[in-house]
Every structure is written in C-alpha cells, then in structure tokens.
Amino acid sequence: xxxxxxxxxxxxxxxxxxxxxxxxxxxxxxxxxxxxxxxxxxxxxxxxxxxxxxxxxxxxxxxxxxxxxxxxxxxxxxxxxxxxxxxxxxxxxxxxxxxxxxxxxxxxxxxxxxxxxxxx
Amino acid sequence: xxxxxxxxxxxxxxxxxxxxxxxxxxxxxxxxxxxxxxxxxxxxxxxxxxxxxxxxxxxxxxxxxxxxxxxxxxxxxxxxxxxxxxxxxxxxxxxxxxxxxxxxxxxxxxxxxxxxxxxx
DNA sequence: CTGGATCCCTATCGATACTG
DNA sequence: CAGTATCGATAGGGATCCAG
Numbered sequence: 001x002x003x004x005x006x007x008x009x010x011x012x013x014x015x016x017x018x019x020x021x022x023x024x025x026x027x028x029x030x031x032x033x034x035x036x037x038x039x040x041x042x043x044x045x046x047x048x049x050x051x052x053x054x055x056x057x058x059x060x061x062x063x064x065x066x067x068x069x070x071x072x073x074x075x076x077x078x079x080x081x082x083x084x085x086x087x088x089x090x091x092x093x094x095x096x097x098x099x100x101x102x103x104x105x106x107x108x109x110x111x112x113x114x115x116x117x118x119x120x
Numbered sequence: 121x122x123x124x125x126x127x128x129x130x131x132x133x134x135x136x137x138x139x140x141x142x143x144x145x146x147x148x149x150x151x152x153x154x155x156x157x158x159x160x161x162x163x164x165x166x167x168x169x170x171x172x173x174x175x176x177x178x179x180x181x182x183x184x185x186x187x188x189x190x191x192x193x194x195x196x197x198x199x200x201x202x203x204x205x206x207x208x209x210x211x212x213x214x215x216x217x218x219x220x221x222x223x224x225x226x227x228x229x230x231x232x233x234x235x236x237x238x239x240x
Numbered sequence: 241c242t243g244g245a246t247c248c249c250t251a252t253c254g255a256t257a258c259t260g
Numbered sequence: 261c262a263g264t265a266t267c268g269a270t271a272g273g274g275a276t277c278c279a280g
Contacts, residue, residue: 004218005153005156005157005214006157006158008221011228012221012224012225013150013153015221015224015225015228016149016153016217016220016221016224017149017150017153019220019223019224020140020143020144020148020149020217020220021144021145021146021149022144023140023144024140024141024142024143024144024145024148025141025144026141026252026253028140028144029136029137029140029141030133030137033125033133033136033137036125037125037126038126041261041262042261042262042263043261043262053253053254053255054262054263055253055254055255055263055264055265056252056253056254057262057263058262058263058264059252068227074262079260079261079262080260080261080262081261081262082261082262082263089227092223092226092227093220093223094125095219096219096220096222096223097136097140097219097220098124098219099215099216099217099218099219100136100139100140100213100216100217101128101132101135101136102216103139103212103213103216104132104135104136104139105132105135106212107188107209107212108131108135146272146273161241161242162241162242162243163241163242173273173274173275174242174243175243175244175245175273175274175275176272176273176274177243178242178243178244179272179273181243199241199242199280200241200242200280201241201242202241202242202243
C-alpha cells in the first residue's frame, strides 16, 4: 500500500529525507557496510571500500559520528589505534536498510529476465 | 543481527550502494515522496518540495525515469500535460524505505529523551 | 505548463605532501 | 597508523531567460 505516505507528518518526512541524504552521500553506504561487516580500523575500511581516499574517509567518519551512527574510540598504544564501530542506532539503521537489499535483488533479476525476453 | 551483511555478495553490495546514492541525491527522496503521496504533475511536485528548482526537478525526474522508478506520460492536450507516476518498482522501493521512517521516528524520540535527561 | 540552454558560483572531490 | 593542510579540477546547484 502506497497510501501510507499520505499519513506521515512533515517532521517524519524531513527526517526521512535527511537520513537518506546522509546515508546516500558518496562512500557513506560503503563505509557503513564495511563496519557492519566487521571492519573496525581506519585502514581496514580504506581497503574494503575501493576508490575511497583517506581524506574523504575522515570526512565521512566525522559526519557519521556526528549523526550517532558510529563511535570513535582512541586506544593509547604505540602507535595509536582508533576503533570505529556502529552504534546501536547505526546497527538498527543497517537493519532497516536490509529491505533495500531485498528490493535490489528482486528487481535486478526481473530486469534481467525482461532484457532476455526483449532480446529473443 | 548485524552479521547478515557478511553473507551478501559483492553484486548486492554495489546495487545497495547504487540505490542509496541515487535515492539519497538531493531532492530525489522529496520527489519520490511527493509522487508517493499522490502528486502527478511537474508543477505539483515543484510545490510539494520546498526549495526545489525547475531545472533540478527536470534532472531528477530524468534520472528516476532512467532508473525505472517513475514513468513519464505525455497527454496531448492544450497545453500539453505530463504525468509522472511511480512504477511498480518505484512503489516497492518506497515500501522498502518505510523501515527508514520507523527507524527515524524511534531514534528521534530516544534522542529527545536523552537530551531532556542531560539537561536536568 | 513543461523543460531546455546558458551563466556563474560554490561545494566537493582527488592527489599530494606533511604531522603526531 | 590516523589523520590534517593545501591546491587545482570538476561537478552540482541557483537564477534567469527562452521555447515547444
């Protein structure tokens, strides 16, 4: 049912758009994905997200930390270690986004079959 | 359970990131929201999304059409009418994103109470 | 009404070099 | 290792004007 959207207040709409624009920023989803998959270190994330530069990773991590989606903890060893982890809020966000994966999987296959049909 | 992400293949990850970056583009979510709420005309969407300019609306509508999330149909009246509607794929995307609204509502209230506590 | 074309400006990006 | 600083390139965005 699509009509559900008609009964959502404006505040919810703004949060919705805000969340999407944050997570939809370039690299954001990749970084969250890396963390959800177990990465904790700066360099780990850097390896796991192809094309991502250190500068941008710093910037995104700061944004995501400000949004309370991840935590940053400094471990005073030598050299210093920094751990990044999803917060509870961040983990639940990722759970909410699982629906997008199902959606993507479903429509990817349908598009493929449609292409196959038109090609025959 | 967060570990679910570990068992997702790379193709799904790319789709996931791609979808998010499309929908997370500025105005995209607002436009989809407007359409989900019943808007069909160019000018209607323009009114429903504050701050959106015509130029950008044209651009986003094209992207979303290319992504098969919406359809564009020209009705040969005078003056010409153009209708935009969510496709089945688009509607299901919006359904998948409902989870984000719930997430936003939930954590908005928790953050508010936390603020209240720290303020006392 | 819908939307293309242009100009200009700002934010953002990527690469590189450098610091604790 | 985990950033910060700077810089040139570019893409995105707003305003305005024009056209079917």
